Amino acid sequence: MRHDDRQTYRRRKIGDALKRFREDLGLTQGAAGRLLERSQASLSAYENGHRAIRRRDLKHILDMYDVTDELVRKRLLSLAAQGRQSGWWHDFNERLEPGVLDFAALESDATHVRAFGAQLVHGLLQTEEYARAVISSSGTALRRTSQEIETDVKFRMNRQRMHDHQPPPEIAVILGEAALRQRLGGLDIWRRQLLRLVEMSERPHIAVQVLPFAAEVHPGSDGSFTVISVVPEGLLDVVTVHSMTRTWYVDEPSDVDHYLRTFDRLQEIALSESDSRVTIERIVSEA
Incomplete structure (x- = not known):
């Protein structure tokens, strides 16, 4: 498995949150994909924690899902920013x-x-x-x-x-x-x-x-x-x-x-x- 495909704690937490926000809106992955103008496959990869998400892309999704809680947004955006950093452990x-x-x-x-x-x-x-x-x-x-x-x-x-x-x-x-x-x-x-x-x-x-x-x-x-x-x-x-x-x-x-x-x-x-x-x-x- 490529490193980019591996689940990490940060990706899982972001993915779980995105899935919960989507389901709270009553949207299927397909419907959410159309709303966000991205493929269902990419949305699924985010929700399953198999793909890192850019901070700006996450912000866009949170905006489209009408997530306004500042604490929640700050927490998830921080996780996204850190999750894309390289480190000695690689x-x-x-x-x-x-x-x-x-x-x-x-x-x-x-x-x-x-x-x-x-x-x-x-x-x-x-x-x-x-x-x-x-x-x-x-x-x-x-x-x-x-x-x-x-x-x-x-x-x-x-x-x-x-x-x-x-x-x-x-x-x-x-x-x-x-x-x-x-x-x-x-x-x-x-x-x-x-x-x-x-x-x-x-x-x-x-x-x-x-x-x-x-x-x-x-x-x-x-x-x-x-x-x-x-x-x-x-x-x-x-x-x-x-x-x-x-x-x-x-x-x-x-x-x-x-x-x-x-x-x-x-x-x-x-x-x-x-x-x-x-x-x-x-x-x-x-x-």
Whole structure:
């Protein structure tokens, strides 16, 4: 499949909205095509998320469908503009699953990232050797070659380019104490990873907090998650949850709000940033 034919999160969201607007008007695709003076095939491709749409074309369709809600229009037009941008992840088109590439594209455009990692250091803060140890021991590694694992490692390291964006996104990461104490890759690799965490936590755009074993029962017990704000002014927040075989996207406002409230609660329970830094340094010194 050509890259231009691949569905992405942005295209799916735009397509779902266009289909809903059309159906609200009681139009078939054929009738809508005649109204918009474009083929039914092209309209179908937009609605199915198989074709990128130009910002000006989307604006025309929204005008013709009489979509006047400024928040909705701004959100969709922002998604259209971002969805047509090229990025480093395109170099991995033939080697990684579309869902993985889609996640990187969303993450690269983020203004804010909020992440909870129960068992592992978050990918945006990993050293290369720690990332290799994580990926090599993961469930997906059981069906991947050593070359594919190295591709995954390279891809993960490329994701960290966002730290050099001007301005960089605001990143808040909460790590369970288990993520700090599990010596993945051996003592030396693990130690360097924790020192890297301390270093990264001193950057002004990164906040790292530790959720200690002694913490009360907390809502993060259900597992790790990441909330990505992908357009300016918080117009769209997306929750991503990873499994061994796929990435799940959650964007229903009520569901996203639940994750955001969960993250806020975890921040309240976790150690402060300064105490977290001291805790990480103490764990390293005790090894």
